[in-house]
Amino acid sequence: MILGRLTWGLLAVAVLSGLALAPFWSAARPLESLETLTGATPWGFWLRGVHALSAWGFLAGTVAHLVEVLWKKSDRRLSPAVWWRSVALLPVAVLALLGGFLMRGDAEAQAALAVWREVSASIPLAGPLLASLLLGVPGSDLAPVALHHAGTFTLLAWLLTAEHGGALVPDLRSTVLAALGSFAAAGLLPVSLGPALAPDGALLLGPWYLLGLQGALVVLPVFAGWLLPLLLVAAFGLVRHLEGRPRAALLAFVAAWGAGYLAFTIRLLFATR
C-alpha cells in the first residue's frame, strides 16, 4: 500500500533530520538553543520544519494507514501478534512526537511536561516510577526526555514499522518522495516556538494531535489521560479477532471515540478565542 510505504519514508526523514538537529540542541538550555537555531543559523528554521513536518506526516500517515487497513478489512493478512505490534506503533508514535514537543522548552512545552508527568504518575502501581523514568525527576533538565525521544521511542517506532513493512529500511522511492514533500512543506509552514513565560491567564495549548485529550482533561479526572488512549488502542487491537456484529460494534466505538476527540479539540480551540 502506497500510504504505508510513504509513512515509512517519513519516519526515515524524521530520524535523519533529527540527527541533523541534535548538535544544535542543548538539554540544559533547550529554548535558547532553538532560538539560536531558528534566529541565527542559516536554514535552521527550515531544518526544524523538516523534522517536525515529517514527524507529523508520519503520525498522520500511521493513523490514515490504520483506517485504510480496517476499511479494506485487510487486518487479517497479519498474524495476531504482528497486528498487535503494528497497533502499538500508534502510541509509540505519539510518545515520540510528544517527547519532541517537550524538547522545545518554551512555556507550552513546560506546561505539557507538567501535565504529562501527572498523567503518567496516575497510572496505578508503576506510575510514579514510570514518570521519573520517562521524564526524569522534577527539576531535572530535559536529557531523559531527549534520550527517550531520539533513543527508546525512535528505535521502537523503527522496529515496529520494519516488522510491519517486512524490510529493515524503507524503499528509496518512498523516502525521496517523503523527503521532497517535507522539504517543500517546511519552506511554507514555519514551526512555532513560544516564549519561556506565558502572559498571565493565557491558556497554553499542547501539541495539535493531543488537543482532544487536553480538552477532555479539562472536565475528566487525570487518569483519563492514559485510560482513554488505552481504550482506543485496545479496541484497535481487538478488532482483528472479531467478525460480524461484534466487529461492527467495536468499530462504532472507535468512530465514537474519534468523534468525541474531535469535539473536545474544537471545544478547547473555542475556549482559547
Ligand code: HEM
Ligand atoms: C535520531 C532520532 C532523533 C533525534 C536525534 C531527534 C532530535 C530532535 C530535537 C533535537 C528536537 C528539538 C528541536 C525542535 O523542537 O525543533 C526534536 C523535536 C521533535 N522531534 Fe525529534 N529527533 C529524532 C527522532 C524523531 C522521530 C522518530 C520523531 C517522530 C516520528 C520525531 C519527532 C519530533 C517532533 C514532533 C519534534 C517537535 C518539533 C516541534 O514542535 O518543534 N523525532 N527532535
